[in-house]
Amino acid sequence: MRAALRALSEAWRAGGTEELRRLFHPDAVIAPPGSRERVQGAAACAESYADFVRHATILAYEEGEPQIDVIGDTAVALYDYAMTYELDGARHHDAGRDLLVLAREEGGWRVAWRTLLPGVGEPAPSPLTPLSPRGGARGG
Secondary structure (H helix, E strand, C coil), X not given: CHHHHHHHHHHHHHCCHHHHHHHEEEEEEECCCCCCCCEECHHHHHHHXXXXXXXXXXEXXXXXXXXXXXXXXXXXXXXXXXXXXXXXCEEEEEEEEEXXXXXXXXXXXXXXXXXXXXXXXXXXXXXXXXXXXXXXXCCX
């Protein structure tokens, strides 16, 4: 299971469409946050990752250790991520949690469903830490 997650992370950052396609279940779905649209099928899911890598310059990427729950041939993986990238001349920073549902088949684990939970998992300022006028915690 962890090997499948590592392979997915490595493949999307390398832009490996064929490897990504093998890692997705044929009926996989990506549910982008804030959208009713769905990306459906292994080829379309793989292409969505590859398209992002073709158009964005990834400046920094980190992901946390996944929390994994396995029930029979289904697993849910949840991990924190943070990424800084440039797209269309603008710099972006995204952080939150990546949520994946995987299905176990003869060939191993494959991603069946995925969404991002932007902003979830980011540390909130302590209620005892005063906020600066700009909304961030003041150093001390």
